[in-house]
Amino acid sequence: MTLLSVEGLGISFGGIKAVNDVSFKVDPGEIVSIIGPNGAGKTTLFNMISGVYLPGSGRVALNGEDVTGMAPFRLASRGMSRTFQNLQIFQNMTVLENAISGFHLQERGPVLADLLHLPSSRARARTAEAGARKLLARVGLKRAADREAGNLSYGSLKRLEIARALAMEPKVLLLDEPAAGCNAVETEEIDHLIAEVAASGTAILLVEHDMKMVMRISNHIVVLDHGEKIAEGAPAVVSRDPAVIAAYLGTDAEKGVADADG
Numbered sequence: 001m002t003l004l005s006v007e008g009l010g011i012s013f014g015g016i017k018a019v020n021d022v023s024f025k026v027d028p029g030e031i032v033s034i035i036g037p038n039g040a041g042k043t044t045l046f047n048m049i050s051g052v053y054l055p056g057s058g059r060v061a062l063n064g065e066d067v068t069g070m071a072p073f074r075l076a077s078r079g080m081s082r083t084f085q086n087l088q089i090f091q092n093m094t095v096l097e098n099a100i101s102g103f104h105l106q107e108r109g110p111v112l113a114d115l116l117h118l119p120s121s122r123a124r125a126r127t128a129e130a131g132a133r134k135l136l137a138r139v140g141l142k143r144a145a146d147r148e149a150g151n152l153s154y155g156s157l158k159r160l161e162i163a164r165a166l167a168m169e170p171k172v173l174l175l176d177e178p179a180a181g182c183n184a185v186e187t188e189e190i191d192h193l194i195a196e197v198a199a200s201g202t203a204i205l206l207v208e209h210d211m212k213m214v215m216r217i218s219n220h221i222v223v224l225d226h227g228e229k230i231a232e233g234a235p236a237v238v239s240r241d242p243a244v245i246a247a248y249l250g251t252d253a254e255k256g257v258a259d260a261d262g
């Protein structure tokens with residue numbers, strides 16, 4: 001069964017259609033990217049899928065269950081996690097504490113037990129810490145566990161944010177520009193991490209401007225322009241599509257599409 005199904009999704013702002021009738025599917029372990037020129041509707045589409053915006057039309061289904069407009073924390077407990085373009089890291093906390101915070105999203109422990117430091121609360125805290133340490137090892141931040149997050153390089157912060165989203169053991173992980181602001185080495189590290197997460201069976205839905213990265217790691221690409229889906233398919237197919245090239249014409253990204261193709 002399809003893991004994530006986006007069907008005819010649309011939304012208007014002040015009478016203008018920011019996204020119109022967009023549909024696509026994501027299977028387990030697949031890396032699907034949403035691309036398009038500035039203002040094409042990528043972030044808006046992402047926000048509708050992840051419950052930040054209520055769609056004006058259409059439907060989002062996760063494992064066959066209708067989750068349209070469901071709040072992000074409910075989606076997270078059903079298997080959909082996301083990261084944000086602007087990092088949501090607690091800069092003054094340690095790397096480990098940031099990773100642990102991802103586990104508290106899934107907890108439904110009694111608040112009183114936590115306040116009174118009851119054994120049940122201490123046991124949960126130990127489990128979360130052990131899980132967080134494993135995740136830090138997975139994203140290459142094991143040795144940075146006790147450092148203040150604000151002192152990390154940008155690429156490491158990006159990986160920390162992915163670690164935190166993985167705490168929920170998502171079936172589908174939405175990444176909003178995971179390589180933005182990263183240098184070539186950091187981008188490659190994030191590439192490898194995304195590929196490893198996908199290989200473990202988690203589906204990845206990606207919005208990313210780095211066209212070379214998109215062409216390298218995606219199994220499937222959905223192209224938006226002016227809120228409409230104008231093409232979709234494998235990277236080699238999409239990068240040769242005349243409608244896609246025309247949409248990007250005159251932008252830096254067009255050069256990216258052509259370079260990645262060659």
Ligand SMILES: Nc1ncnc2c1ncn2[C@@H]1O[C@H](COP(=O)(O)OP(=O)(O)OP(=O)(O)O)[C@@H](O)[C@H]1O
Nearest residue numbers: 013014017018036037038039040041042043044045
């Ligand atoms: N909250 C909002 N209110 C009004 N208009 C909005 C809102 N969010 C997005 N838009 C408009 O919807 C359209 C799509 O914007 P969106 O940010 O989704 O594009 P994008 O493809 O993510 O762009 P970029 O690549 O520049 O991040 C744009 O015309 C934008 O101005």
